[in-house]
Amino acid sequence: MDQDPRTLRIFISSTFRDMRSERELLVKRTFPELRRLCSERFVTFTEVDLRWGITEEQAAEGQVLPICLDEIERSRPYFIGLLGERYGWIAEDFPAEVIEREHWLKEHVGARKSVTELEIIHGVLRKPSMRGHAYFFFRDPGYLDRVPPGTDRADFESEGGADREKLRRLKAAIRRARDAGHCQLSRITAIPKPWLTSFGRSSPN
Numbered sequence: 001m002d003q004d005p006r007t008l009r010i011f012i013s014s015t016f017r018d019m020r021s022e023r024e025l026l027v028k029r030t031f032p033e034l035r036r037l038c039s040e041r042f043v044t045f046t047e048v049d050l051r052w053g054i055t056e057e058q059a060a061e062g063q064v065l066p067i068c069l070d071e072i073e074r075s076r077p078y079f080i081g082l083l084g085e086r087y088g089w090i091a092e093d094f095p096a097e098v099i100e101r102e103h104w105l106k107e108h109v110g111a112r113k114s115v116t117e118l119e120i121i122h123g124v125l126r127k128p129s130m131r132g133h134a135y136f137f138f139r140d141p142g143y144l145d146r147v148p149p150g151t152d153r154a155d156f157e158s159e160g161g162a163d164r165e166k167l168r169r170l171k172a173a174i175r176r177a178r179d180a181g182h183c184q185l186s187r188i189t190a191i192p193k194p195w196l197t198s199f200g201r202s203s204p205n
Contacts, residue, residue, distance in 0.1 A: 008038055011048045011075035013068075013119040014082035015089075018156045022082050022137070023049060048075050065091055065115055066098045072123045077133040079123045083171060084139035084156060087163035088114035114163075117170050124183055125173055134183035136174050 012023065031047050038045035048071045072079070090112050099105045104126060108118065124134045147153045158164040178185040 006042065007044045007046070008078065009046050009048055009075040010078035010080060011072050011119075011123060012080050012082070013072075013116055013123060015084065015086045015114075015116055018084045018086045018139075019082050022139075026080070063095075065094060065118060068115060068119050069098070069102060069122055072119060076123075077127075077130050079130060079134040081120055081124070081134070081136040081174070082139075083116075083136070083167070083174075085141060085144065085158050085164075085167070086156065087159055087167040087170075088116035090114050112162075114166070117166065120170065120174070125177055128180070128182050131182050136178070136183055136185045138171065138185065138187055140187055 012026065014023065027047065027049065031045070035045040094105055094109065099109070102122070104122070105118075108121075113121075124130050124136075144153065144156055147156055158167065174183065174185060177183050
């Protein structure tokens with residue numbers, strides 16, 4: 001699905017509970033600057049942050065994954081992934097109609113993959129054409145020792161041994177994609193100014 005050449009949509013993928021502050025930073029500081037850069041080029045910029053886009057009813061009906069995959073398609077080729085130490089929410093099953101439409105999901109049935117990992121697979125790892133448009137940020141694991149007072153450390157810790165291993169493999173796959181030139185990867189400290197500049201250059205002129 002091609003974007004309107006004068007509209008730039010960017011999909012944000014992350015676990016939610018542990019990435020609230022990072023998403024707020026993007027929404028309040030980084031995206032307004034990108035919106036300004038795009039406006040100078042007469043381009044409309046909008047971010048897709050599904051924290052606010054999925055209702056409880058849709059979640060109960062198993063619509064989380066289909067909605068996420070559809071929004072990734074609408075946002076191509078732009079994608080941001082944020083990962084800390086949590087693997088994320090795992091959908092117990094996939095709607096049959098989604099598997100029929102997205103044949104690649106068949107190899108993940110029963111593997112208990114998180115929605116975040118499936119977003120990343122669909123959005124970037126299966127698409128070498130995302131080169132230059134996908135950006136990943138990994139939080140320093142040492143952040144667990146610096147969690148602010150009053151914050152529940154459990155919100156930032158791995159859900160368990162199996163999920164920790166799945167996350168390790170996912171991050172390794174992203175690093176391989178980075179090494180192949182399919183995406184960019186940085187640590188989460190602050191969203192760097194050079195990233196803004198490079199992203200601005202990748203927007204439509």
